[in-house]
Amino acid sequence: MSSTPEFQHTLGKAAGFSGTSLHTGEKVSLKLQPAPADHGIKFKRKDLADEPTIDAKIDNLKTVERATTIGDGSVRVHTVEHILSALSAMGVDNAIVEMDANEPPIGDGSAQPYVDVIKRAGVTPQEAPRKFLDVREPMHVESKTGALLVLLPDESFRISCTQAGPNNRFTQFLSTEITPAVFEREIAPARTFVYYEDVRALMDKNLIKGGSLENAVVVRGDAVLGKEPLRFEDEFVRHKILDLIGDLALVGRRIRGHVVAVKPGHAANAELARALAREQTRRSALEVPRAMPRGDGGLNTDEVMQILPHRYPFLMVDRIVDFEGDNKVTGVKLVSINEPFFQGHFPGHPVMPGVMLVEAMAQVASVLLFKLSKTSSRIGYFMSADGVKFRKPVFPGDTIFIHAELTKARGNRLAKAKCHCVVNDAVVSEGELMFTFLEK
Secondary structure: OOOOOOEEEEEOOOEEEEEEOOOOOOEEEEEEEEOOOOOOEEEEEOOOOOOOEEEOOHHHEEEOOOOOEEEEOOEEEOOOHHHHHHHHHOOOOEEEEEEOOOOOOOOOOOOHHHHHHHHHHOEEEEEEEOOEEEOOOOEEEEOOOOOEEEEEEOOOEEEEEEEOOHHHOOOEEEEEEOOHHHHHHHHOOOOOEEEHHHHHHHHHOOOOOOOOOOOOEEEEOOEEEOOOOOOOOOHHHHHHHHHHHHHHHHHOOEEEEEEEEEOOOHHHHHHHHHHHHHHHHHHHHHOOOOOOOOOOOOEOHHHHHHHOOOOOOOOOOOEEEEEEOOOEEEEEEEOOOOOHHHHOOOOOOOOOOHHHHHHHHHHHHHHHHHHHHOOOOEEEEEEEEEEEEEOOOOOOOOEEEEEEEEEEEEOOOEEEEEEEEEEOOEEEEEEEEEEEEEEO
């Protein structure tokens, strides 16, 4: 469907359908809405107050038991793998998935209903370039359950998968490049399946409340039970590929690589997605601009001080060198031997205190939030700092490139940003910061 593969795509119009969710058994209506470039895929809970949204990113992954669940705070969306698989494989980069329950409709247990909705909506190109993650070196993850996933360099996105059930029953193999046409024809129709001996355990865990032979294939011994015969002789491995595509969509970029998967499952798929996200973070840190551009792309020191209340010696941002869209910013701090903290922090071996690096990240993130709110009449206060790591020391003479990405915002008072500092092409500190804004 994508005739311009190097550009991002969204839906041509809204489209949706209704049905029953697999695990909760609730009735649910789902509608796909177009979204602007660089928006990504977001789920919107229309049934909750304020209609909260959840980014389809690996950072928001919550559980992987029999399905993939993402969440933000107490808000959850369960079983997202089928809709994410269809959106990703059919070439949709930006969309809003609106739902009036906490789980999408299961349809017939395949991704075909979602493909049909996407085709009704149409897929249209956008002006922004598509974001790829090119696999440069082999990667692998292995689980105690026997799952093995290896990712190899390739010019396209290809999956070679081996599926084997208990006692190696129904062992199947398929290798294919993933394109919209291949996905629609060969992967999307494959239905979810379950082994009969697992059904009672799933029911005891309050799962598969909406499950039936209408939307799943049940394997009992050597028999296959379903409303209709198998759609493919190797339908099980095709559904495993379907799930794998959906789980890897949480990386947030188009993968160019060859996944070799043996007995994959949601947990192993998620570990590979996390590894890819970490690799992309590492690469992004090395691709920062090394020049300080002038003009509309940044802010000089005077402009920074018009936004932030901080002053010497506590102003940790010399200038803003770049804004990327509405949710990313890069700032710079030139570290001088004349910084006051060097007088008492390891005299004779001056090292920039870690708390100052955290403060620098917070100030750069605050600039982004103030810019978006178009006001500097409020002051930002720390609420929490999670996942803070100090990887390398920062010395006098270093130039720190400070990156902040807005990941979550609630109203105009609460925000969370993912930040990291880079010196000489190496990440020296990182963390996820939450802060609140109050009137001065």
